[in-house]
Amino acid sequence: MTNTTTRLATWNVNSLNVRLPHMLQWLNSDAADLVAVQETKLTDDRFPVDALTEAGWHSAWHGQKTYNGVALISRSPIEDVTTGIPGFDDTQARVIAGSVGELRMICVYVPNGQAVGSDKYSYKLEWLAALRRYIADSLREHPRLVVSGDFNIAPTVDDTHDPDRWEGNILCSDAERAALAALLDTGLTDAFTCVEPPEQRFTWWDYRQGGFRRGHGLRIDHHLISAPLVEAFGDFRIDIEPRRWERPSDHTPVICELRGN
Numbered sequence: 001m002t003n004t005t006t007r008l009a010t011w012n013v014n015s016l017n018v019r020l021p022h023m024l025q026w027l028n029s030d031a032a033d034l035v036a037v038q039e040t041k042l043t044d045d046r047f048p049v050d051a052l053t054e055a056g057w058h059s060a061w062h063g064q065k066t067y068n069g070v071a072l073i074s075r076s077p078i079e080d081v082t083t084g085i086p087g088f089d090d091t092q093a094r095v096i097a098g099s100v101g102e103l104r105m106i107c108v109y110v111p112n113g114q115a116v117g118s119d120k121y122s123y124k125l126e127w128l129a130a131l132r133r134y135i136a137d138s139l140r141e142h143p144r145l146v147v148s149g150d151f152n153i154a155p156t157v158d159d160t161h162d163p164d165r166w167e168g169n170i171l172c173s174d175a176e177r178a179a180l181a182a183l184l185d186t187g188l189t190d191a192f193t194c195v196e197p198p199e200q201r202f203t204w205w206d207y208r209q210g211g212f213r214r215g216h217g218l219r220i221d222h223h224l225i226s227a228p229l230v231e232a233f234g235d236f237r238i239d240i241e242p243r244r245w246e247r248p249s250d251h252t253p254v255i256c257e258l259r260g261n
């Protein structure tokens with residue numbers, strides 16, 4: 001990357017097939033240099049590599065039919081691409097990693113968990129424990145590491161629009177928050193905490209009952225950055241404009257800027 005500022009983004013597009021025009025419009029606005037994408041919901045053979053290449057972007061992807069799917073989209077070539085969590089047997093396409101220069105990005109789509117105490121909740125906690133081991137190993141090899149994506153965890157009570165509704169429930173349970181804290185304990189920092197909290201801090205709003213219009217959201221999309229990236233930290237912002245577009249994703253892009261890359 002030759003820019004003095006590198007803009008990292010994460011965006012759960014909730015179907016890249018549907019949201020490809022939005023993605024291309026947003027990329028064309030010079031909003032980011034490297035993007036972690038979740039919920040592409042495409043098999044590998046249907047990933048829109050040609051459209052992205054024609055628009056001047058490099059990409060790497062890991063998909064499956066109907067559900068999940070992750071990708072990296074970059075202005076510069078993406079090297080050393082890997083998929084999945086090493087040593088964790090999982091058929092769901094939820095993790096892709098790649099390097100752009102000295103920067104290593106791990107894009108994650110953390111399981112939702114369905115409900116506290118369910119089998120899917122247990123899977124989520126097991127998955128997060130495996131991710132922690134992967135991050136710890138990755139940091140030893142890649143000190144300039146960012147883990148970006150839809151974590152399906154609101155870190156604090158302030159990251160929910162209605163504590164009475166959310167506290168203790170899925171996305172906001174003690175065990176999920178402890179698992180997120182364990183990821184940070186590997187040596188990462190939530191980039192959101194590097195700035196003064198904005199008045200609008202949510203990154204996801206339910207489609208139902210006018211969630212976006214009413215401000216009924218959660219902060220569940222995060223950039224977790226290593227110590228060298230904290231030193232290079234420049235800015236953090238949540239771009240809510242794409243959430244206003246026609247047929248939007250229920251998530252909106254989250255950007256972390258780094259200096260001197």
